Amino acid sequence: MEALLAIGTRKGLWLARSSNGRADWQVTGPHLPMTDIYALAIDQRAGSPRLLAGVTSEHWGPGVATSDDLGVTWQEPEQAPISFPEDTGAALERVWQLTPAPEPDVVYAGVEPSALFRSADGGRSFELVRGLWEHPHRPQWTPGFGGMAIHTVLPHPTEPEHVTVAMSTGGVYDTTDGGKTWAPANRGIHVKFLPEEYPEFGQCVHKVARHPARPDTLYAQNHHGVYRSDDHAKSWQSIADGLPSDFGFPMVVHPHKPEVIYNFPLQADEHRFPPDGRCRVYRSEDGGGSWTALSGGLPDNGFYSAVLRDAMCVDDADPAGVYFGSRSGEVWASADEGEHWQRVVEHLPDVLCVRAAVI
């Protein structure tokens, strides 16, 4: 078994490979140097892995780069792969999410300013999903600290017309007609930063995840609030009891066990650090009913870094690997579903996203 771990940072991409059960890692990089990499995907639908990276150069702007040889060479089409149509008056700021869909060659991109794009050619060119862009709520979506972006895209595993997205700050939206119409899907999600405690939309969701075998169950980490939905986002219930904080960014589902989820709580809002400076991943094995702090090999003190919304992931091996990267440029891996951790690499730039797969 060979595992590939792609690490997107504020200054480029690093790739780590392990051929001995994820015991040792060979790290290469920087690839795509001096670009922010907020979005990564390892697309294996065609048999051989294609890497997709949402890159932003401070000077030369945003784009999508792809590699079919595991990062040795990268391609970007002549024409901008993602471009707002002229009549929108908008310009692409950043690609936040690249998600291969169950249909062959379909890839979704969530971007800033908040919009969804769809590719039918494996991520080489994309088209704006007009129904969401023209949503009457859009003028009322507001930027979070990180920007106003669609950072989560969840195509339904068996219903191509059904896609769920999440954005900061706007909340969760759902379409069941291929993107023509979108409904807010935030009932039950509490907010602390608006006059209305349970608004129809406007929530600051940080990440939403689900397991493909149980698509009606969704898990969300919000800006204060950890939630579960069992009716495909029609309603949400808190699962924050048992966590040291209801604040954090990532939310990840185990690749084979729909009830096993991972997150990384931060004390908030005054101190956005792991509680007591302890580096801890929290795992629930019962869909959020109870939580366990995972500490094997992780720093017990002095860890004052954060893990961002896409900087935690799992691979698809059995047992599954779990990974996270910190804003202090450390990347940690567990080959046994979170029981024991080892540091893959340190001293990188801020880690923005990680993605892993068995190749």
Add this chain to the structure above:
Amino acid sequence: MAKVHLPSMLRPIAGDQTVLEVEGATIAAALDELRDRYPALERRLRDESGALRRYVNFYVDGEECRRLAGADTPLAARTELMIIPSVAGG
């Protein structure tokens, strides 16, 4: 014709040329011309709304275009248009 001087980082997407000759009467018109010849180059200089990228500077005979008329700054024959990435990033 005006001459557009490219920084080294952009030359590989413009046929490895250092200087391009353009007929456009303004910076915007020159970039429209480049869009047809080298789309990958043009989109690194301005976004799809036509705005010049924030951290790319366009010097027209030594004067940065934002102190002139921005993208509407005229380019006369033999004008030297230098494209220089600004100081940015950490």
